[in-house]
Amino acid sequence: MDDSSIEAKALQGAPFFAGLSPVDIGGILKVGRPVSFEPGQAMVEQGEAGDGMYIVVSGTAEVDVGGRFHKLSTGDFFGEMALFTTGRRMATVKAVEPVHALKIPADGFQSFLLEHPTVALSMLGAIVDRLREVEQRIDAWMAS
Numbered sequence: 440m441d442d443s444s445i446e447a448k449a450l451q452g453a454p455f456f457a458g459l460s461p462v463d464i465g466g467i468l469k470v471g472r473p474v475s476f477e478p479g480q481a482m483v484e485q486g487e488a489g490d491g492m493y494i495v496v497s498g499t500a501e502v503d504v505g506g507r508f509h510k511l512s513t514g515d516f517f518g519e520m521a522l523f524t525t526g527r528r529m530a531t532v533k534a535v536e537p538v539h540a541l542k543i544p545a546d547g548f549q550s551f552l553l554e555h556p557t558v559a560l561s562m563l564g565a566i567v568d569r570l571r572e573v574e575q576r577i578d579a580w581m582a583s
Contacts, residue, residue, distance in 0.1 A: 443468060446541050449496045452514035455565040463558050470547040476500075476534035487528045489521030491544040498538030504530040507580060519569065522548050 450456045450464050459467075473496070476482050482493060482500060493516060500511040511517065517532055522545050552559045 471541040471543045476538045482532040492518035496539045499535040
């Protein structure tokens with residue numbers, strides 16, 4: 440399996456892009472670029488300017504949000520808010536083992552969405568689901 444088919448599979452497996460056509464997945468792959476990180480290396484750091492999202496193609500990473508940690512593995516994604524709005528990163532994400540990821544830069548992705556509005560509509564549902572997930576985590580943290 441070549442790198443582009445591995446990346447396509449990771450995209451299709453991510454809830455954020457679930458249900459998109461192969462043509463749309465291919466378009467996103469053209470916007471994205473592969474990146475790699477060694478164990479312990481920061482993929483993004485809290486406070487940095489957000490400039491795109493990442494999808495883990497292989498490996499494991501750890502998200503640190505104010506001392507609360509959770510793992511990311513193949514198909515997981517983070518940084519999606521940076522695709523739509525400027526702002527600072529709210530978490531640090533570090534590779535736990537070698538990580539290969541697809542970085543989707545905000546500027547290229549916004550241009551892609553303007554040409555593919557059905558992708559934008561599909562993603563709105565995933566964004567709402569993601570916000571609910573974050574809200575549930577916050578509620579659980581507050582209860583503990």
